[in-house]
Amino acid sequence: MKIGLFFGSFNPIHNGHLAIAEYMATQTDLDRVWLVVSPQNPLKPKKTLARDHDRLHWVRLAVENNPKLRASDVEFGLPKPSYTIDTLAFLKEKYPEHQFVLIMGGDNIATLHQWKNYEQILAGNEIYVYRRPGHELGELAVHPHVKVFDTHPLDISATYIRECLKAGKSVRYLVPEEVLGELGGYGGH
Numbered sequence: 001m002k003i004g005l006f007f008g009s010f011n012p013i014h015n016g017h018l019a020i021a022e023y024m025a026t027q028t029d030l031d032r033v034w035l036v037v038s039p040q041n042p043l044k045p046k047k048t049l050a051r052d053h054d055r056l057h058w059v060r061l062a063v064e065n066n067p068k069l070r071a072s073d074v075e076f077g078l079p080k081p082s083y084t085i086d087t088l089a090f091l092k093e094k095y096p097e098h099q100f101v102l103i104m105g106g107d108n109i110a111t112l113h114q115w116k117n118y119e120q121i122l123a124g125n126e127i128y129v130y131r132r133p134g135h136e137l138g139e140l141a142v143h144p145h146v147k148v149f150d151t152h153p154l155d156i157s158a159t160y161i162r163e164c165l166k167a168g169k170s171v172r173y174l175v176p177e178e179v180l181g182e183l184g185g186y187g188g189h
């Protein structure tokens with residue numbers, strides 16, 4: 001099976017994430033997309049994150065009725081911070097029957113050269129990139145293992161959602177209905 005790995009903090013998961021995951025799962029050659037909840041991205045401060053299991057719970061709620069999408073906690077059992085190269089090695093060993101493809105935004109492919117062992121990631125994996133408004137793809141976007149897709153992403157950010165929650169403003173229609181009620185402890189809705 002060809003599995004797309006969509007890594008993220010999902011802090012919280014929102015409809016933009018889900019639109020990209022659905023696009024990749026249904027309009028590319030991927031069989032499934034796993035939304036991999038990252039406990040700690042080495043390039044982001046941990047203090048801004050909701051609890052790991054809350055974020056995983058939100059992703060599970062958001063995808064539970066979609067057989068093409070799956071929430072993954074694979075990085076919860078790996079050393080922190082989470083490095084993509086290490087997660088890939090673990091998954092390839094645990095699931096040798098699957099082929100894994102990375103899914104990332106244009107902002108990430110532009111900064112991939114900052115990632116641990118990025119040359120190995122590029123050499124040994126396909127990377128499916130979705131464009132993000134206001135972000136250039138950079139020179140790695142033309143690498144033979146990189147495919148760029150025009151997914152028409154929703155211009156929603158988890159940062160904006162957290163700001164709305166903190167200010168007591170509505171995030172209805174920005175996050176899945178299944179998750180909306182769960183965010184009450186994170187600033188209301």
